[in-house]
Amino acid sequence: MSIGHTLLGLLESGPRHGYDLKRAFDEKFGHDRPLHYGQVYSTMSRLLKHGLVEVDGIEAGGGPERKRYAITDAGITDVQRWLATPEKPEEYLQSTLYTKVVLALLTRRDAAEILDTQRAEHLRSMRILTDRKRKGDLADQLICDHALFHLEADLRWLELTAARLDKLSEAVTR
Amino acid sequence: MTTSHPGSLLTAHDLRKAYGPTHALDGAEFSIHSGEVVAIMGPSGSGKSTLLHCLAGIVPPDSGSITYDGRELTKMSDAQRSALRRSEFGFVFQFGQLVPELTCVENVALPLRLNGASRKDAERTALGWMERLEVDDLKAKRPGEVSGGQGQRVAVARALVTGPRLLFADEPTGALDSLNGERVMELLTDAARSTNAAVVLVTHEARVAAYSDREIVVRDGKSRDVERAI
Ligand SMILES: Nc1ncnc2c1ncn2[C@@H]1O[C@H](COP(=O)(O)OP(=O)(O)OP(=O)(O)O)[C@@H](O)[C@H]1O
Ligand SMILES: [Mg+2]
Numbered sequence: 001m002s003i004g005h006t007l008l009g010l011l012e013s014g015p016r017h018g019y020d021l022k023r024a025f026d027e028k029f030g031h032d033r034p035l036h037y038g039q040v041y042s043t044m045s046r047l048l049k050h051g052l053v054e055v056d057g058i059e060a061g062g063g064p065e066r067k068r069y070a071i072t073d074a075g076i077t078d079v080q081r082w083l084a085t086p087e088k089p090e091e092y093l094q095s096t097l098y099t100k101v102v103l104a105l106l107t108r109r110d111a112a113e114i115l116d117t118q119r120a121e122h123l124r125s126m127r128i129l130t131d132r133k134r135k136g137d138l139a140d141q142l143i144c145d146h147a148l149f150h151l152e153a154d155l156r157w158l159e160l161t162a163a164r165l166d167k168l169s170e171a172v173t174r
Numbered sequence: 175m176t177t178s179h180p181g182s183l184l185t186a187h188d189l190r191k192a193y194g195p196t197h198a199l200d201g202a203e204f205s206i207h208s209g210e211v212v213a214i215m216g217p218s219g220s221g222k223s224t225l226l227h228c229l230a231g232i233v234p235p236d237s238g239s240i241t242y243d244g245r246e247l248t249k250m251s252d253a254q255r256s257a258l259r260r261s262e263f264g265f266v267f268q269f270g271q272l273v274p275e276l277t278c279v280e281n282v283a284l285p286l287r288l289n290g291a292s293r294k295d296a297e298r299t300a301l302g303w304m305e306r307l308e309v310d311d312l313k314a315k316r317p318g319e320v321s322g323g324q325g326q327r328v329a330v331a332r333a334l335v336t337g338p339r340l341l342f343a344d345e346p347t348g349a350l351d352s353l354n355g356e357r358v359m360e361l362l363t364d365a366a367r368s369t370n371a372a373v374v375l376v377t378h379e380a381r382v383a384a385y386s387d388r389e390i391v392v393r394d395g396k397s398r399d400v401e402r403a404i
Contacts, residue, residue, distance in 0.1 A: 126384035155380040
């Protein structure tokens with residue numbers, strides 16, 4: 001995720017102090033990984049340098065968290081461009097899982113066992129996410145669902161690969 | 175290896191079942207504790223439904239043992255087994271299997287009526303379960319007049335109305351979209367947990383299995399019980 005664009009976007013509703021930006025970010029997007037203050041300041045100084053934000057005021061007491069930032073027109077354009085550009089779908093062709101399975105087959109190890117172990121691990125993660133989703137608010141549900149659908153896709157691949165192990169074994173050991 | 179498993183509500187050991195040349199079950203192991211939700215997973219045709227039917231005493235295995243609450247299911251008479259199913263087990267299948275001529279509340283009340291409860295008592299208890307599954311407003315409708323997801327919740331209410339100790343669910347969300355399916359799973363597992371009922375859940379969907387406490391995988395009629403292996 002682009003922290004810079006996210007912080008910029010948060011500034012669109014009005015100027016904010018550094019500590020306020022961090023709090024808003026953590027609350028809305030930082031579920032697992034709250035921002036460090038250091039990240040906020042290095043990001044803000046980069047945005048300042050590029051003219052995407054400007055300092056709108058400084059509270060008494062000093063310290064970088066006392067600076068109040070406002071987004072510039074260039075900043076708004078930048079957020080707009082980021083939102084409008086689709087993300088490149090990740091391709092997982094060289095996934096570790098695939099490599100492990102092929103390597104197991106090449107070395108005559110039990111590839112089915114590897115797939116089974118992985119499936120159990122995936123399901124374990126899915127249980128934790130499902131539990132969190134049940135107890136959480138709508139934001140939690142959306143975040144967990146995203147992760148759940150990805151894990152599910154992996155699991156379907158694991159299933160399909162398990163069903164095709166004999167064929168795959170023939171192909172890679174030929 | 176012993177056939178009973180301490181603390182288990184239901185244990186199965188070395189189950190075999192053939193349909194002609196097909197070995198639907200070929201040495202399946204299973205166990206479940208009270209209050210536990212266990213998912214039975216595996217590819218299509220691997221023997222999941224056959225395992226569930228054997229565990230529930232609907233289909234007799236060719237060999238192997240099934241112990242429910244200290245009693246050997248395979249040694250009971252048919253009458254004993256169906257009495258057990260009526261009083262201690264609940265069932266939910268992929269398609270609700272509600273009686274089309276009855277209203278939803280009559281459907282939910284039906285198991286209680288069959289056990290001899292008065293209509294008034296049965297429908298009052300039924301309505302309580304319908305409220306928990308958020309379908310009490312459908313009480314006067316017939317199954318043909320409700321959506322698949324609503325019908326499935328009615329079916330879950332019917333399965334739980336007798337307070338079963340063990341709920342068998344075979345692809346209970348198989349005909350639903352993911353939002354409805356997950357809501358049904360949430361309500362089903364909440365309701366089962368609140369009554370300490372165990373749930374045997376057959377599904378090939380990982381997101382549904384994620385509502386379970388643990389999973390048992392069936393492949394070519396074989397399943398390992400991880401708990402037992404430990
Ligand atoms: N009544 C029956 N008569 C003949 N063969 C049967 C019968 N029931 C099941 N089988 C066979 O036994 C095997 C296991 O079937 P089962 O229904 O248990 O699979 P399953 O894992 O539930 O599959 P699915 O995910 O498609 O529901 C299959 O090969 C099936 O064709
Ligand atoms: Mg089946």
